[in-house]
Amino acid sequence: MDTVIKNYPEQMKVGRKQSYKNLALYPLFSTYSVGLEYLMLDDALNENLIEMVEKDSDGSVPELREELRQKY
Numbered sequence: 001m002d003t004v005i006k007n008y009p010e011q012m013k014v015g016r017k018q019s020y021k022n023l024a025l026y027p028l029f030s031t032y033s034v035g036l037e038y039l040m041l042d043d044a045l046n047e048n049l050i051e052m053v054e055k056d057s058d059g060s061v062p063e064l065r066e067e068l069r070q071k072y
Contacts, residue, residue: 007032008030008032011030011031011032012028012029012030012032013028013029013030014026014027014028014029015027015028015029
């Protein structure tokens with residue numbers, strides 16, 4: 001993790017200001033890449049890694065939560 005923190009600012013560039021009303025934003029760009037692995041929701045569901053269940057059956061609008069079945 002220390003390497004990521006040290007190397008990232010070296011490759012960072014500040015983009016031009018973007019503003020809307022009283023908000024100004026300066027985007028940060030970097031070519032640094034960490035090769036993270038992740039799954040999309042559909043892939044995790046298809047591989048039975050998670051299950052979608054209702055949080056509460058008494059509500060008029062069901063809320064869903066995901067339950068992790070196993071660590072991958």
